[in-house]
Amino acid sequence: MLAQLFRFKGGVKPQTNKTISVQEPIAQAPLPARLFVPLHQSIGGAPNPLVQAGDTVRKGQLIGGADAWVSAAVHAPTSGRVLAVEEHVAAHPSGLPTLSVVIEPDGRDEWIERRPVDHQSLPPERVRELLRDAGVVGLGGAAFPSHAKLTPARSVAMEQLVINGAECEPFMTCDDMLMRERADEIVRGIAIFRELLAAREVLIGIEDNKQEAIAAMHEAVLRLAPDYRVVAVPTRYPAGGAKQLIRVLTGKEVPASRRSTELGVQCFNVATVYTAYRALACGEPVLSRIVTLTGNVERPRNWEVSLGTPMREVVALARPRADTGSFLMGGPMMGFEIPDLDAPVVKATNCIIAASPGLFPPPPPEMPCIRCGACAEVCPHELQPFELYWFSRARNFGKTQEYYIFDCIECGCCSYVCPSHIPLVQYFRFAKSEIWAREREKQAADAAKERFELRNARAEREQAEKAERLARAASARTSEKKAPPERTNAVDSPPAAAAGEPAAAAATDADAIRKAAIAAAMARARAQRELAQPKNTDRLSAEQEREIAAVEARRGAQPATPEATAGAAGSGAPAGPQRGE
C-alpha cells in the first residue's frame, strides 16, 4: 500500500472545522410539502420537461430528459402530483429563476419499476446512456455529467482512475460520512467506471484528516477489489481539486488547455461513483444527495436530502443560532452566499453553512497590492495572481490571458493569504467574464462583417452582370440595326431615307454603348474601391469593431434596405448613405 506521493505547489491550511458535523450518522431529511426540482442541474444542456401540471408522477420517474450529449436527466424525487412547471428561484449566487417542476408529494413514496442492470452485459455506449438518463453528474460541486467523462482518449491508454474522497473544503463532511457509511457501494461503483475507461489502476485519494473514512474504504477495498489503492493524501487545501489530486497521486499535471484523458487519467468524486452504482445496480436514478448542515447551528450533521427540497426547510433541521446572518452553499473557500432560502437543494448542493459575523468576520478594508507575492506562493496552479490582478484592474485582458487567467480554478487561496485583503478571485472572475463577453461580441461582429461583405459582393456582381447584359444587348442591337439597312437599301427604300435612318440608328446605338461602357467603368471603379476599402477596416480597435457590429445589427433590424437596393440598382452613390450612418 505504499504509494509514492507527489506534491502540488501552493495551497493553504485553513481551520478545517470538520469534526462538529461528523458526530452523528447521516440522517434522512423529511419530505417537504412541495418540491421544486430544477430541470437544469448540471453543466451542459437544459433538459426538456416531460411532465405538465396535473400529472401524477412516481418516485424515480423521468421528468426532464437530457437534450444533448453533455446534459443529464432529472427525475421526480418522490411520488405525487405535478403542480406546475414554472420558473423558480435557483440555487445560484444570482438568485435568478430557472424552470422547475413543482411536485406535491403524496406521502406514499411509490417507486417506478426499478430495473437493475448488469453493466458488464451491456456495451459501454449503452452504459453511458443509462448513466445520463439516471442523472449521474459530478457531485463534488461542479455537476458535470459523468457519462461525458467516461470515454477514454483514442490514442492514450487510461493509466489511472482517480477517485476523489479528499474533500478539502473546510466544514464539509458529506463525502467523509458517505465513505464511512457506504464504502461498499462506492467500491462497487468504481468498478463500473473502471471498466468503461479500461483504467489500469485505481487510486482512491482521501485527505489524512479522515482516518475513519480511510479505514472504511480500506476495509471495503480489501474485501471487494484488492487491487484498488486507498491513499491518504496530506491535508492541504485544495488537495481535493481534481487537478491537484491527480497531481498528488500520479504526478501528472493537467493544464487548462488539455483534457485529463489525454494524459491517461480521469477523476471522479466518491459520491458520484456511489450514485452511478445505485443507478445501475439498483435502477435508482439520482433523487437525493448527502448535504452537510453545519456552521453556526445547534445541530451540525449530514442529511440525505431529496433534490428540490427548499433550503429553508433543510436549514431548519440544523437549528441555526440566532445570530446567523446568512447561509453559504458549498464550502467557505469556493461557496457562495445563498441569495434566497426558497431555492431548492440541487445535485451541486454539498454543504450548507450557517454564517455569522463571528464565524466569518467581514473582511478588513481592501488595501493596495504591495506585490509581496504571498498569492503566488500559495497558487496551486503556479500563476502570478498579483500580476493578473494588475492586468484585470487595468482591464488589460489580453495580458491576463498571456498570464494564463483561464488556468485559474478560483480556489481562493490567493485571497485567503492576501495581506491587503484584496478579493482577487472576484477580479479574476470579472476578467474572465469580460473576455467571454468580448469573445461573443467579436464573433457577432465577425458574422455581421461577413454578412455585410457578402451583400456588397453580391450587389457588385449583380451590377457588373447588368452592365454586361446592357453592353451585350447594345452591341447586339447595333449589329442588328447595321444589317437591316443594307437590306432595305437593296430592296425598296428611297436613298434619302436609307441614308438618314441608319444615321439615327447609329446615334442611339452609340449612346447605348457609351452608357454601358460608363456603367461598366463605374462598376470597375466601385470594385476597385471595395478592394481598397478594407485597408482602413483592417486594424480596427475592439471599440470600433463593436460599433460596426452595433451598426450592422441596427441595419439588420431595419425592415428593408432601400439605400442598399438603390445602390445595387446603380443610383451612382451606393456607399454614401451607408458610410454616413
Added chain:
Amino acid sequence: MMAWSTPPYLLADVSVRRVMLQVLVALLPGIAAYVWLIGPSILVQLVIATLAALLGEAVMLRLRRRPLLLFLTDGSAIVSAWLIALAFPPLSPWWLTVVGVLFAIVIAKHLYGGLGQNPFNPAMIAFAACIVSFPALMSQWPALGLKLSLAEQFEIIAGLAPRIDAMSGATPLDALKTALKLGEGAVDVPTLLANQDVFGNFAGRGWEWVSVGYLLGGLWLWQRKIITWQTPVAFVGGLTLLAAILWAWNPQQFASPLFHLFSGGSLLGAFFIVTDPVSGSTTFRGKLIFGFLAGAIAYVIRVFGGYPDGVAFAVLLMNLCVPLIDMYTQPPIFGMKNPK
C-alpha cells in the same frame, strides 16, 4: 445579510500592518547594536524621521483624499522612515533627516500613487537625493571614540551646538578607500586594517556588529516568511563574488569579501532594502537576477565610484530594470513545465 458575499469567506490572519510591524521588529537588533556601539543619537533620528514620515503621509493622504487612519497606521511610512534614519549619518542635522524623509514619502511614494505603486525604493531615493544635494553633511560620520552625551548629541542634531570637527569622521569603507587612494599603492589593505582604529575585528569597528544585528533581524524575517531567501542571498552573492575575485587577485589593494559584507549598507540592504516587494522583482529567477546585479553594482560603486557606499544607487538602478526582469522571468505554470 453579511457585509460581504464573495468567496473565500475565510481569510488568514494577515495584514499589511502586521507585515510592516514585523519589519520594524526585525530592525531592533541592529538598532540596539547601533545605540550601544555608535551612540544613542540614532534614537533621536528615528523619532525625527518617524514624525516627519507620518506628517508627510498625512498631508499627502489628505491631498489625495485617501482614508487617513487606514493608511497612516499601515506602518509603511514608518518602515521607510527608519531605513532612512539608519542609512543617514547619526549626527545629521534634523532638517537633513526631515528633507530625506519628506522626499521619500511625498515624491518617491505618493506622487507615484502611494502604497504599492512606487517604482523606486523610497528610502534609497531619499539617500540618493541627499547625498547628491548635501554631499558634505552626508559624509560626516561620528569619529570613533567621540564621547558625547545624549543631550550633547541632541543639541548637535537640533542645530543648537556647533558641528565640531571631531565628529566628522568617515565610514570604514570611506576611510579605506581614501587611505588607499592617498597611499597610491604604497599602503596595503592588511596594514591599514591592522593599524587604523576605525577598523574592528572583521570590518568597521562597531559597525560590524550593527551589521550582525541586521543579519539576525533579516534571518528572523525570512523565518517568518515575510521575505524570501532569493534576493538577500543573490545580493550577498553578487557583492561577495566580485569582492572575492578582486581580493584573490590583489589582496593588497582590495578588502576581503567579509569586510565588504559587514561594511556600509551591505546587510541592511540585503535584508531590508532589496527585499522591498513593491520596488523589487517578484519571480524566483527575477529575484536572483535583481539581487545579484544590485550586489555587484553596489560593490563597483563603493570601490571604484566616487561615493562612500553604492547600495542606494545600485538598488535604484535595479529598480529600473524590474518590469523587464519580471516580464522575462515568468515561471512556467502548473501543467506547462514540459510542453510537448
